[in-house]
Amino acid sequence: MIEEAGPGGCPVSRKEPRVAHSRTLRFWLDPANIAVRLGQAGPVVRTKAGPASAFQVNDPSLLRKVGCGEETFQFWSTDPSLRDFAENGFPGSEGQAHRDRRALMKPALAAPRLTALGPSVRDSTDRLIAGLPADRPVDIPFEMSRLVAGLVIETVLNSAISPDLLARLARARSVLSAGVFWKYALSPWPWVPKPRRRAFRRAFATLNEATREVYVRHRPDADGNDVVSLLKRSADDRPDASLHDLRALLFAGIEATSSTFAWACYELGRHPDHQAAVRAEADAVLGADSPADSIGPGLLPRTAGFVKEVTRLHGIPFLVRRARHETHVGDQPVPAGALVTLPLGALRRDPARYARPEEFDPLRWAPEARPPLSPAALLPYGLGPRYCPGAAASEIMVPVALASLVRSRTLRTAPSGRTVRVSLELTPMPKGLTMVAAPREPHPPAAGPTHREQAAPVRRP
Secondary structure, eight states: OOOOBOGGGOBOOTTSOOEEOOGGGHHHHOHHHHHHHHTTTOSEEEEEETTEEEEEEOSHHHHHHHHHOTTTEEEGGGSGGGHHHHTTSGGGOOHHHHHHHHHHHHHHHSGGGGTTHHHHHHHHHHHHTTTSOSSSOEEHHHHHHHHHHHHIIIIISOOOOOHHHHHHHHHHHHHHHHHHHHHHHTTTOTTSOOTTHHHHHHHHHHHHHHHHHHHHSOOOOTTSOSHHHHHHHGGGTOHHHHHHHHHHHHHHHHHHHHHHHHHHHHHHHHOHHHHHHHHHHHHHHOOTTOOGGGOSGGGOHHHHHHHHHHHHHHSOSOEEEEESSSEEETTEEEOTTOEEEEOHHHHTTOTTTSSSTTSOOGGGGSTTOSSOOOGGGGOTTOOGGGOOTTHHHHHHHHHHHHHHHHHHEEEEEOOOSOOEEEOOSSSOOEETOEEEEEEOOSSOOOSOOOTTTOOOOOOOO
């Protein structure tokens, strides 16, 4: 276990569960300390990663310029090191080919079409968590990956897969995420062995199997304009690309959203008062007789604020780009091929923008909070031409599913003697987090935190 520092630098008791990570990974996993350092470092900072240089963009205006400048800065999934993963689907394409594939799917994933998604998300969540063990601690990253995979397949892709394949897909998620991370991170040194290469190939085969089953068992909407139907109709010209696009949507939909759910469970266990507030809101909105237009994030402001605060503290810490050719970022010359990092985690902890930036406070996102905060500043779905195509679906699915989960189960951290670590994946996960998801009591206790139920907060060295 790693000794952690509490408030004022005081050590935290080793008896308390906490989040830790290797000292060598602080650059990726410690955005809190980076925020302090970068506030004093200037708009662009050159750093060293072994023999290679990287450039950290700290100025928000430059960050957006780099993130949107596709002609100058290459997106990570188009890197040659990931060609076998992206193949010829839309993540691995560029320019007009990329824009054409996104335009094909855009009508099906636009917010107006998804307004009635709420009831199906609620019902699918209830069904997917029905078998969640109640008498023993559960592996939260796995269970949330299973829940999210099922939700994406059932409610966004209008399909189904077998329970066994769903479980295997949930387990494959972390292997794929870590594998893609290492493929990209080690691409400047192709002779360095990638960790768990055989496990990655097996996980990739599982993702392909799940994609094919989703494709075959797809149930089209009545108008035939859902996303899988649109992809199938485009298969006349590019039959393999349709499957690759579907695989990309499936993996991307599971990856980041599973992390959000896992960290949300962590914070619910730490804050029973917020859990009680989310449950009360869910009781008022998610009844079985609620009309379709009354189930959505707009009527779940406390839950939506909770999700935003989880994203602020636990969202992906960096976006990455690679310079296509020699260029300048601000006044800093950047050579061709250099890695450029966009530190979202540091910006989300900027004390000039957020009061008490290290404190978990969902109420900062309340409609009546002053000064009002802009959710767009979180950049939860990226920016520029690579903005997540499933953002509208996620905005509806995540709050409704989280409220449904809390309405059915009470989440409590299970002291296991294990240190919860931040995983090194595309989207960091609370690795080793186990919790009890007990069936809800008929009459929940009054809201308010208790010392025994709370886990230690996330603290970084």
